[in-house]
Amino acid sequence: MRGMKMTTENQTFAEKFDLLGCIQCGRCTGGCPVTVRTNLNVRRFVYDAYNEDLLDELSRMAEIWDCTGCHTCAVRCPKGLKPLEVLIGLRSLVVESGKTQPTVRDALESTFMEGNPWEKPRATRGDWMEGLDVKIAQPDQSVENLFFVCCTIAYDPRVKIVAQNMVRLLEKAGVDYAFLGEDESCCGSEVFTLGEDGLFEMIVEDNTELLNEYQAKRIVALSPHCFTTFKTHYPDLNKPVLHYTQLLAELLEQEKLVFKNGLAKKIVFHDPCYLGKQSGVFDEPRRLLKAIEGVELVEFNRARERSLCCEGGGGKMWVESESKIERLAETRIKDARALEADIVAVACPFCVLTLEDAVKALGYEEEMRVAEIMELLGELDGAQDKSNSA
């Protein structure tokens, strides 16, 4: 065909990431949250990556692993570029060469073998359901809301409470739902940001096939990472995807969500990047918190579109930062402390982990706690079994 490049494989780096579209305005680096603590300057990478001869050198720079995948650079870019994907493209070169950090290699291998990056057996993915009567989806049975749990929520003892409380809440509200159970497999969000193109492509194909099989009206994701990944990287998915806060806000409006108790606490909500900046879901989590009697909802100065990243995404769970400068999660917790918040509420498993670490590091355990919204909602009904969440 007249020498036209027909496949993406034939695209140059510059074409793939539209590098010539860049006007070097600096909004990407200007908005990048990690610049306060690392040397990452994403604009420079967009500029330098145009030179193919430099790609190898660029891919060996440690900063490419500092990106948290928050997407601020992409959201702010006036020319429609996604600067962070240039960094991911460079990470891909490293992954292809097989010279990744062992932690990254293990996470990717585990995702390939076991369907999760946490090196847990596929067979134990449903262990969080122990003691609960959970409806499991059957391909031939139609269901309104098909739940996608997320690897972190399914396996991490700290955040599995999110799924457990969700089941209790759905049962109580009489919602038509089903979970995927052990058939569920990683959405690939972190595989994508770690730069394992091939594996990600395979995951998207497999998951699309799996999810399309079910006769569900919609998919409800518990993690914003799965939610946004499905929405942006799964073009052939045959049903809409919601984040759970959207479903619950809907139930709230239909008056199907009634909380037994109130909670007389000052709460500040931290917008997860994948939920807010990337998917525009700002109001629903706030509506849920405001619906709780006694809650005084306060706002960070940097809220909503200006929310500060917690550094949990972009594969950062497997790449330790070298920087000795204060973590953004700690900055965030200090801001919450200045607001005299009792609770930092979040709607993302990664945010729970990073912010809670920051509370511990700063020694604020007595003054405040970090809680997933589902945890709080569970506590209102007295449904939470403390021993279960520990």
Next chain:
Amino acid sequence: MTEKPKLGVYICHCGINIAATVDVEEVTEYAQSLPNVVVARNYSYMCSDPGQLLIKNDIKEHGLNRVVVASCSPRMHEPTFRKALQEVGLNPYYLEMANIREQGSWVHEDREAATAKAKTLVAAAVAKVRLLEPLTSREVDAEPAALVIGAGIAGIQAALDIADAGFKVYLVEKSPSVGGRMAQLDKTFPTLDCSACILTPKMVDAANHPNIELLAYSEVEEVGGFVGNFDVKVRKKARYVDVSKCTGCGDCAKECRLANRFPNEFDEGLGKRSAIYLPFPQAVPAKYTIDPEKCLFLTRGRCGKSPKCVDACRAEAIDFEQKDEIVTFKVGAIVVATGFDVFDPAKKPEYGYTDYPNVITGLEMERLVSASGPTGGDIVVHNGEEEITPKEIAFIQCVGSRDQSVGNEYCSRVCCMYTAKQAHLIKDKIPDATVKVYYMDVRAFGKGFEEFYDRVRREGIRYVRGNPSEIFKRGNKLVVKVEDTLTATPLEDEFDLVVLAVGLEPRSDDRKIIDLLRLSQSPDRFFLEAHPKLRPVDTASDGVFLAGCCQGPKDIPDTVAQAKGAAASALIPLARGKVAIDAQVAEVIEDTCRGCGFCVSICPYTAIELVTINRMGHSVEVARVNEALCKGCGSCSAGCLSNSIQPRSFRDRQILPQIAALGGIR
């Protein structure tokens, strides 16, 4: 057709535009072989004088009665060649053009295939030209008056020029006063003359001109007819003030129960006005207006015992019984000068415009720095805690311009310079202030602009190359999160005041004007001119012209220049007193028309109506074409169920042989 067709075929090289890809000799030879072709020639530029002479001489010498020119699209040069035919006494509509450039050489690389295609296109033109009929274009009288919509500087200037040329102008302005955006500006770049000082005399001139009828606080509701003969309906909105009595004293506004309770639009909400108000002190007409959405008496039916404005007005001008008034008139031409909106920075929440009172727009800065503004020209802002005179001030360029994320890809053309001007004015008023301008490119393209930019930098305004990404608050300071791209340094700079150099956008109420005048929009959503270079003030609607920022962002000199251009163009039909009506329009065969009205509903130009005729003693409805409105697009013809409506020169019997020839059928 009585006489035998005698054809001349002329193949143009267009320099190398055609000749490099199409074998013009081969096409010429082929044309010579076609039926009825007497002469076929090729030439380097058929449109040139010698090229035209070639055709004219052949017509005279060989008695040609049909001409085919194989060259470019007819858009540009069909009129050229028609004129050539006419000059030697041949009907100008005996011409057919074969487009072997845009549809041939420009889009093909293969010489052989392009040559073959050119031959086919020539054969098709030859097949059609034999069947063309002579047509005559008509002229109708033009109404010696113009409508100008919008009375900002563009509308005022266009109205003054047309009126000065001796023609009646109806100047319609939606808001209570003329003046538009320019009236809101403090000084103008790069000369620093006071905007009001140069504008207000023109406002007054427009209002007092014997040839201008000013319809302020009015909106155009309907426009019918066509170039030379537009029927216009305007709604004069009730001011609830008798303008013949109002002296503009302002006692009413002082006494109003809701005095100084509402954000003043003219001051971009920084100042307050009453429910009865004069938008600004120099307003023209200097007559008060009652805001019907705010006035207690108009919204609730009562205002205390009696409305205080009524009590206060010594001229007894308040009239709550006043109703909207409909005015109708005829004009020959229309100038659209409806202006622009400024970008709403709430669409970029990362700049915190709705959260922080000391993040303001450039237009708000104009009011703040203006001696006639809400602070009397003192630059004071509220930082969330207290009123302060800002000492550290930032300007952010390109807010809402050059930005796909908000759907505005274009450069707004004025922000770089108004920022430089405002920075200068701030430095003038607060000499110890630090002023930084965050930019990505400085575009100082106009006369005196670069010199002004140089001057401002030397006054100590610091230009930092980097477009800020975010504003948040730390203590009582605004933090601008930005990268200095020249040193690759990410910064968190602190300020007391941030001015967002907001760009220009099409007006949010443009849709109404688009529907009214059948205008088109360019991809940037501004009104589309007929040709980006050669017809910059014309539109696709004949007799409708554009002036000012409704066509695209521009500064005052460019706006005034364009307004003068639009006025000159509008004056052509008015001064001539006649407008030509193209002959290539649709024609109804009344004998077979069934009056179904399908064509009426199809016609995009509302050029067809049903009329009742007498057909052998019976009253029947048939379609009738308003030839002045018809563009000859042929939609009606394609839709007609009985083949009763066909565009001249594009009748079935003319184009079917042409199509057959394209398919290789002779």
